[in-house]
Amino acid sequence: MAAVVERDEIDVEPFVVGEEATPEFEAANIAQERRRGFLIALPAYAYLIVFFAIPLLTVIVYSFATRDRFGGADLTSFNLDSYVDLNDELIRTIIVRSAGLAILTTLICLVVSYPFAYYMATRSETVRNIMLVFVMIPFWTNFLVRNYAWYVILGTDGPLSRVAEFLGFGPTRVLFTQAAVVLGLVYGFLPFMILPLYASIERIDGRLLEASRDLYATGLQSFRHVLWPLSLPGVIAGSILVFIPSLGAYVTPQVLGGTGTTMLGSYIVTQFLTARNLPFGAAMSTVLMVFMLAATIIYFRKGGRTL
Amino acid sequence: MAQADVARVDVEEEVTRAVDAVSIRGVTKRFGSGDSEVVAVDDIDLSIADGEFFAMLGPSGCGKTTTLRMIAGLEFPTAGSLKIFGDEVGTLPPNKRPVNTVFQNYALFPHMTVLDNVSFGLRMQGVDKATAATKAGELIDLVQLGGMEKRKPSQLSGGQQQRVALARALVNQPKVLLLDEPLGALDLKLRQEMQLELKSLQRELGVSFVFVTHDQEEALTMSDRIAVMHHGRLLQVGSAEELYERPINRFVADFIGQTNLVEATVADGDMIVLGNGSKVLAPSDYAAGTQVAMSLRPEAISIGPRGSVPAEHRADSLDGVVSSAVYLGHALDYHVSVDWIDLEVRAPAVGSQGRFQPGDEVSIWWDRSSNWVVAD
Numbered sequence: 294m295a296a297v298v299e300r301d302e303i304d305v306e307p308f309v310v311g312e313e314a315t316p317e318f319e320a321a322n323i324a325q326e327r328r329r330g331f332l333i334a335l336p337a338y339a340y341l342i343v344f345f346a347i348p349l350l351t352v353i354v355y356s357f358a359t360r361d362r363f364g365g366a367d368l369t370s371f372n373l374d375s376y377v378d379l380n381d382e383l384i385r386t387i388i389v390r391s392a393g394l395a396i397l398t399t400l401i402c403l404v405v406s407y408p409f410a411y412y413m414a415t416r417s418e419t420v421r422n423i424m425l426v427f428v429m430i431p432f433w434t435n436f437l438v439r440n441y442a443w444y445v446i447l448g449t450d451g452p453l454s455r456v457a458e459f460l461g462f463g464p465t466r467v468l469f470t471q472a473a474v475v476l477g478l479v480y481g482f483l484p485f486m487i488l489p490l491y492a493s494i495e496r497i498d499g500r501l502l503e504a505s506r507d508l509y510a511t512g513l514q515s516f517r518h519v520l521w522p523l524s525l526p527g528v529i530a531g532s533i534l535v536f537i538p539s540l541g542a543y544v545t546p547q548v549l550g551g552t553g554t555t556m557l558g559s560y561i562v563t564q565f566l567t568a569r570n571l572p573f574g575a576a577m578s579t580v581l582m583v584f585m586l587a588a589t590i591i592y593f594r595k596g597g598r599t600l
Numbered sequence: 601m602a603q604a605d606v607a608r609v610d611v612e613e614e615v616t617r618a619v620d621a622v623s624i625r626g627v628t629k630r631f632g633s634g635d636s637e638v639v640a641v642d643d644i645d646l647s648i649a650d651g652e653f654f655a656m657l658g659p660s661g662c663g664k665t666t667t668l669r670m671i672a673g674l675e676f677p678t679a680g681s682l683k684i685f686g687d688e689v690g691t692l693p694p695n696k697r698p699v700n701t702v703f704q705n706y707a708l709f710p711h712m713t714v715l716d717n718v719s720f721g722l723r724m725q726g727v728d729k730a731t732a733a734t735k736a737g738e739l740i741d742l743v744q745l746g747g748m749e750k751r752k753p754s755q756l757s758g759g760q761q762q763r764v765a766l767a768r769a770l771v772n773q774p775k776v777l778l779l780d781e782p783l784g785a786l787d788l789k790l791r792q793e794m795q796l797e798l799k800s801l802q803r804e805l806g807v808s809f810v811f812v813t814h815d816q817e818e819a820l821t822m823s824d825r826i827a828v829m830h831h832g833r834l835l836q837v838g839s840a841e842e843l844y845e846r847p848i849n850r851f852v853a854d855f856i857g858q859t860n861l862v863e864a865t866v867a868d869g870d871m872i873v874l875g876n877g878s879k880v881l882a883p884s885d886y887a888a889g890t891q892v893a894m895s896l897r898p899e900a901i902s903i904g905p906r907g908s909v910p911a912e913h914r915a916d917s918l919d920g921v922v923s924s925a926v927y928l929g930h931a932l933d934y935h936v937s938v939d940w941i942d943l944e945v946r947a948p949a950v951g952s953q954g955r956f957q958p959g960d961e962v963s964i965w966w967d968r969s970s971n972w973v974v975a976d
Binding site: 498500501503504505506507508509510511514518519522523 | 693700707708
């Protein structure tokens with residue numbers, strides 16, 4: 294009995310007590326609700342402005358500046374020179390190569406992840422959680438360290454080469470090739486493909502697949518007409534999450550790639566740190582970002598917001 | 601005696617029919633293994649005739665849905681033979697069977713329009729788009745959804761989705777239509793409407809409908825025959841009347857409709873001894889001394905003032921006190937306390953002066969033909 298009385302006492306009071314409800318009160322309540330929401334989000338806004346918006350704007354501003362004689366940026370003379378310079382044979386080669394490797398990485402990730410995600414989504418809760426942990430485990434080690442692990446595995450005297458030699462293929466060195474870069478990227482970004490795929494497949498009602506089989510679809514048709522279209526949001530989300538960082542990847546091409554495998558990320562870093570052409574590096578970054586933004590917008594339009 | 605007769609009639613029927621739509625012989629389904637093994641369906645035999653409206657009834661977990669899924673090919677039997685129109689289909693995948701299913705909660709493809717949903721089965725069988733669309737259109741009209749072809753399932757009400765699911769299955773002209781609790785998600789009014797519609801649709805098409813439900817009233821209303829399942833076992837198969845009037849055991853008697861189970865012991869001859877020591881004439885096949893129960897339907901019991909028992913029913917009567925009286929509109933529901941038991945009595949509604957109040961001393965009696973003995 295006492296507990297019941299207590300609960301009555303702490304009952305939440307309505308916004309307006311003892312007054313007739315009118316549209317004005319309703320509007321006031323909504324406005325108050327909004328202000329409260331803004332206050333809660335304030336720390337996040339502050340963080341994003343200081344560490345994201347301001348640096349981003351700096352890069353964009355620098356991309357229109359002129360390089361001065363000492364490797365800095367002259368912020369008094371703005372022009373489009375850096376963007377014009379992007380139209381260059383070498384840059385085009387690097388962009389095509391980066392895009393090609395990123396697309397290849399994305400496709401391999403998709404092909405490897407889809408069956409895995411489907412398997413995971415159709416297991417019991419316990420098995421699922423264990424598998425999720427296994428997907429996460431690589432994140433416990435630093436990305437750079439993991440890349441150096443591959444450096445050792447793929448190197449001239451590494452285990453891979455030894456196995457190849459033992460099997461009679463002769464010494465094999467994968468390190469410093471495009472294959473090594475793609476392998477490293479696939480390894481690094483696989484979880485970003487698996488997780489959204491898993492999330493979207495897991496949400497699909499298994500009875501839909503049964504219904505399709507009941508309606509004379511073969512396993513393959515069932516996949517094509519039911520599973521695949523319904524998992525498309527996950528496919529698109531995963532592809533963007535893999536494609537974008539692959540395109541701008543820096544660490545992996547740097548560690549596992551050779552001179553012939555320079556990708557956009559490495560090239561931009563070179564412009565900032567070695568060539569000291571800040572406006573040119575900034576222009577390249579800006580173009581890359583605009584491109585990624587476009588890709589993301591396409592995703593939200595087509596795939597809906599499912600992550 | 602009576603139970604044996606029922607069984608014999610069943611066997612005779614099976615022999616005279618040419619080919620059963622569905623024939624299940626010794627089918628068992630186990631899930632899991634070792635300690636976690638569950639026997640979902642335990643060695644059942646079942647024949648469903650062509651053109652029959654057949655219901656599988658039982659509480660949840662009784663194995664009725666598993667049985668249906670085995671007919672559909674969504675589960676494979678662990679043991680036994682399963683034939684559809686004489687062809688063994690035990691381990692054939694669902695797309696190779698001439699049956700279609702209306703799923704619980706419908707399982708409509710959410711990314712397809714109504715038309716695409718309904719024409720799916722035909723398209724998968726290689727029918728060209730135009731023909732499939734024409735046939736699908738006919739079925740959509742049949743289930744009264746004309747004009748909704750371009751809508752997505754999410755834009756339909758529950759009842760409309762139900763009709764789409766029905767059209768999607770029927771468009772393939774299945775030899776047997778399987779329905780898994782198809783009306784469970786609908787509200788009462790719509791459910792009753794759909795019950796009649798399903799029944800008339802089935803008559804019109806002449807196709808066997810195999811219908812799974814946990815709602816005994818639904819099963820009684822719609823079906824030609826009903827199979828009652830419990831704990832994976834098939835307890836009894838029969839028409840609504842057979843199940844209601846001649847239940848094979850305590851579970852069926854209790855599950856189909858409402859009943860009073862009066863504990864008793866079989867005496868010699870055709871007599872049983874009730875808990876209070878009175879002997880009642882109730883023929884059964886059980887040996888003397890067997891613990892049984894007499895199943896007395898509430899509406900089979902008459903009620904009147906103490907001492908008003910007609911002479912011919914004197915042997916089948918008890919004296920008691922009304923412990924509760926509930927007005928149901930079309931009937932009055934009494935609970936009558938007899939010295940060792942509480943009995944439910946359903947009397948036709950009469951004017952207020954003929955009703956009894958809690959505390960009234962009454963007599964109850966019933967016709968001897970209502971004495972029906974069941975064991976565990």
